[in-house]
Amino acid sequence: MSFLDKQHTIAPPGYSRWLIPPAALCIHLCIGQAYAFSVFNLPMTRLLGITTSTPDDWKLTDLGWIFSIGIFFLGASAALLGRWVEDGGPRRAMFAAACCFGGGFIVSAFGVYIHNIWVVYLGYGVIGGFGLGLGYISPVSTLIKWFPDRPGMATGMAIMGFGGGAFIASPLSVWLMARFSTPTHIGVMESFIALGIIYFCFMMVGSIIVRIPAPGWKPEGYVAPAQPKKLVTTRNVYVYQALKTPQFWLIWWILCLNVTAGIGVLGQASAMSQEMFPGKVSVTAAAGFVGLMSLFNMMGRFFWASTSDIIGRKNTYFCFFVIGMVLYSLVPTTGAIGSVTGFVLCFLVIISMYGGGFATVPAYLKDMFGTRYVGAIHGMLITAWSMAGIFGPVLVNYIRQYQIDHGVPKADAYNVTMYVMAGLLVIGFFCNLFVKAVHERHYMKHERADAMGMAD
Amino acid sequence: MATKDQSSGNGLKLLLAWGFVGIPLAWGVIETINNAMKLFQ
Numbered sequence: 395m396s397f398l399d400k401q402h403t404i405a406p407p408g409y410s411r412w413l414i415p416p417a418a419l420c421i422h423l424c425i426g427q428a429y430a431f432s433v434f435n436l437p438m439t440r441l442l443g444i445t446t447s448t449p450d451d452w453k454l455t456d457l458g459w460i461f462s463i464g465i466f467f468l469g470a471s472a473a474l475l476g477r478w479v480e481d482g483g484p485r486r487a488m489f490a491a492a493c494c495f496g497g498g499f500i501v502s503a504f505g506v507y508i509h510n511i512w513v514v515y516l517g518y519g520v521i522g523g524f525g526l527g528l529g530y531i532s533p534v535s536t537l538i539k540w541f542p543d544r545p546g547m548a549t550g551m552a553i554m555g556f557g558g559g560a561f562i563a564s565p566l567s568v569w570l571m572a573r574f575s576t577p578t579h580i581g582v583m584e585s586f587i588a589l590g591i592i593y594f595c596f597m598m599v600g601s602i603i604v605r606i607p608a609p610g611w612k613p614e615g616y617v618a619p620a621q622p623k624k625l626v627t628t629r630n631v632y633v634y635q636a637l638k639t640p641q642f643w644l645i646w647w648i649l650c651l652n653v654t655a656g657i658g659v660l661g662q663a664s665a666m667s668q669e670m671f672p673g674k675v676s677v678t679a680a681a682g683f684v685g686l687m688s689l690f691n692m693m694g695r696f697f698w699a700s701t702s703d704i705i706g707r708k709n710t711y712f713c714f715f716v717i718g719m720v721l722y723s724l725v726p727t728t729g730a731i732g733s734v735t736g737f738v739l740c741f742l743v744i745i746s747m748y749g750g751g752f753a754t755v756p757a758y759l760k761d762m763f764g765t766r767y768v769g770a771i772h773g774m775l776i777t778a779w780s781m782a783g784i785f786g787p788v789l790v791n792y793i794r795q796y797q798i799d800h801g802v803p804k805a806d807a808y809n810v811t812m813y814v815m816a817g818l819l820v821i822g823f824f825c826n827l828f829v830k831a832v833h834e835r836h837y838m839k840h841e842r843a844d845a846m847g848m849a850d
Numbered sequence: 851m852a853t854k855d856q857s858s859g860n861g862l863k864l865l866l867a868w869g870f871v872g873i874p875l876a877w878g879v880i881e882t883i884n885n886a887m888k889l890f891q
Contacts, residue, residue, distance in 0.1 A: 408860070410864055419871040558878060683886070
């Protein structure tokens, strides 16, 4: 299929670079559906019993694994296939992501039809997870090459789509299930088929639009800085060589700690707001709070990544760690004085920086390791997210339970967690402080690059 | 002339491409804001 070849995706003269962010958004808005998968959980516990669960119906604990397997394979495929994505270009990767993500829904629909949870794990978890990973990293290096003047803003726009995907998926899934459900049938299977087709088509549009810039292309009027900044390289580090640098691991920990601090509270936001303010925050209000947090998570991705183009990546992460530390330390006080507004404001800023951490990191990697393998290096860094996905919720849940078991009132049970999160951000601050320019010996040598056919 | 055609063609493509992703996203954001407003009621 020559249409997918990298050579066939080179942009003709005059091609607008502003067509690339929508191409990336076509992918990220779809795969962001992962954040909304939980809307299927309760209906899938009643597939046989329809109105109530029967003993043969799936349990919530069984269904929780679907998302976990999907996120695991997101990280694994991004880490393993990053080099394949870089070599084959964005169109092939986006096409593969569309096939995997759309196909994963179709296989899952079959799993629902025969009521076999293992087929659903294979469909959405494994196949769909590969689609998530390939889709997540596929537009990153392309955007950075098109926007050398504003790499943070460009990747921020795409990664914002991943945060925004749930906004579309959640009401769409609910609407589809209502449309396909009857008094004797829950329309999960049909919804999966419809979503698989819709997402496949939407992602294919992205893969058709996407182009890579012609060799030597530069934005009109753009002049690369004559005096390169100390922490912004104009050279390239080979993908596996990056793993041997302290910078990669420092940024790995920076991302891991920033995400750990955010993801734990994101998952517990509803319960936390109700328990810290008993009688003041209703279930409905808590759901509104979660929606507002998702919105700030999405907007923070664009805002902070764009800001990083002005103040620099390192300073942006310093902002995350310092402001985050102060706000986490303030949260127990907002609980003590009963200020719901203060509590909400603290978490909205915190969650905007959680999203900002995801969106700024590709540009940070580009600054450190160059543009040549940034997509593949970013893929390997995604393992930090997988790790944080386990640490964050475990920390919040276990510390809360430990507090309650030791007689601490529910309203105060999150105080220690907040201080622990602030402590994690202190460690992140020092990791960021230690980030220096990559040592000369790690950069690709022209002779070696040419010999291996890796030169631009 | 060719440049003028090219830029108007690009303009239409940009409008279609951004509309394609922007309209569903805007719909989702409005839905979320409507739900979030319950926090302040």
